[in-house]
Amino acid sequence: MELKVIDEPVPAPRLLAPRQRMTDLAAALRGLGYDLAACARRLGVLPRLGVNFWPPLHEAWRARPDDAVDTLLALLIDGRPVAAERVAAHLSPARVEALVEMGLAEARGGLLTARVCLFPCGGRYLATDRADRNLAINQVMYLWSESYILGGLVKRSPRRRAVDLGTGSGVHALLASDHAQRVVAVDVNPRALDFARFNAALNGIENVELVRSDLLTAVEGTFDLLVANPPYAPDAAARAGDNFWSGGLDGTDLLRRIVEALPDRLDADGVCHLNALYPNPPGTRTRDHFDRWLGGALDGWEVLDHSWPVPHYTDLLSERPFTGDKSAWRFGVVSLRRAAGGRGRGWWREVAGKGFFFRPDGSCALVADHDAA
Ligand SMILES: C[S@@+](CC[C@H](N)C(=O)[O-])C[C@H]1O[C@@H](n2cnc3c(N)ncnc32)[C@H](O)[C@@H]1O
Missing domain, CATH: 3.40.50.150 (Vaccinia Virus protein VP39)
Structure with missing residues (x-):
């Protein structure tokens, strides 16, 4: 895997007031089924060594335009420009505005491009820096x-x-x-x-x-x-x-x-x-x-x-x-x-070797339990 190089400073995402506009976005993502299991299903990366989103995305994967999870994967993890209308059709125009106001994405010429990644993880959403190599910022690690x-x-x-x-x-x-x-x-x-x-x-x-x-x-x-x-x-x-x-x-x-x-x-x-x-x-x-x-x-x-x-x-x-x-x-x-x-x-x-961590539904098959050992 090659990491692309970009070198522009990217500001960290901004908090919105009222906070409820932020939690509303997270609830909407959850409602659309943007979670680990759905992403893994689309990319065919489970069960394997956890989730590594990158290789499948950079090979032959194509986002289906009508599919909400595909649209969010393309925008929020792979960083492809996506038609703002298409994102709004899944999320709502107000939430697209919130994405831009928070600095998670920028809108230009009808296209929305994410400035950071937004990963699903354990029922939460986590903004990180993009995986492209960027020496102009002290990068915040993407979920690997x-x-x-x-x-x-x-x-x-x-x-x-x-x-x-x-x-x-x-x-x-x-x-x-x-x-x-x-x-x-x-x-x-x-x-x-x-x-x-x-x-x-x-x-x-x-x-x-x-x-x-x-x-x-x-x-x-x-x-x-x-x-x-x-x-x-x-x-x-x-x-x-x-x-x-x-x-x-x-x-x-x-x-x-x-x-x-x-x-x-x-x-x-x-x-x-x-x-x-x-x-x-x-x-x-x-x-x-x-x-x-x-x-x-x-x-x-x-x-x-x-x-x-x-x-x-x-x-x-x-x-x-x-x-x-x-x-x-x-x-x-x-x-x-x-x-x-x-x-x-x-x-x-x-306890275990490579390859046994995740079930196809995204849950972890192994928990580090000293009492059960
Ligand atoms: C491998 S990343 C892990 C990020 C995240 N915990 C995860 O698992 O996805 C390591 C993190 O340690 C931080 N770090 C590096 N040196 C540190 C130090 N001396 N004290 C505290 N944090 C440090 C880095 O800034 C980076 O965010």
Whole structure:
């Protein structure tokens, strides 16, 4: 897959007053059936490695003009210009105006073109930057397979306080807002927080606090749910956190810091889910690195490892990606909970491999459930 290059600054979407004009748009999208299962059906991308909208859209897919989901996919994900009349016929002229006022799309010569993407995810809608490579802005990550896999794997049981580290569009914070009393969404990129703020309002969500912070540096207290999809690509051209993909020279700068913080920041009954690339040097295992980061105390943790081998991993984004031996690399979600009984009572279980995450109806077939393991 090639990422096109555009280099114009794109403003973050704008909040509308009254807010009800925003939630009305989300309700209309829901009413038209613009959801993960419908998109996946149209693109034929499930069940597979989550949802990766891009390849099918850039191959032979053609939007059927009379179909609402096709029209929304073409406009809001693929970024094709679509006749404004056609969108209005599905959504209503007032909602097309709202799309333009919010800066989600621009109208020119009877055509509507989206300035950002708007993805369906877990009953919510998430604006992100477009997938075209754009160095004029610090891009807010579009929902990739990993965003859906991580969102699907989290067990949605009641929580006191959740945190989403590297929230980007706000996706994991907004998903947690249903089952956690309070949620903190953290990012270093102010543009990401603007998108997360917009997305919270679009979905009528009010219990998410947005914090600009280098991981947990500016956040106090502990959590009983910690979710993170940190930048993880080994990249010799950018520092960890410069963009949404670079995890520093060996890719683990942010992952390591998150795991090191767990003993202090995760409540005794808390669970942590980490989506990442695990760029293990040859002959090492992910668990060896977690053990080191936890000060040799991994045997005090119960770990569900939903990762799979990626010896041929291709980095589409880094300027100077890693080129060495990737034979031990893995990718996926590792979920940790403190073992009841402490040191010596933990375990590490590899749960599933690539390809088993989603059902054709878009629901996740696997949930990271330590009690059921
Ligand atoms: C891979 S993206 C994940 C976006 C989103 N959570 C998702 O899963 O779709 C990583 C995010 O981490 C943010 N980030 C990078 N360095 C960070 C840091 N030091 N502290 C907090 N957030 C950081 C980036 O700005 C980006 O939004």
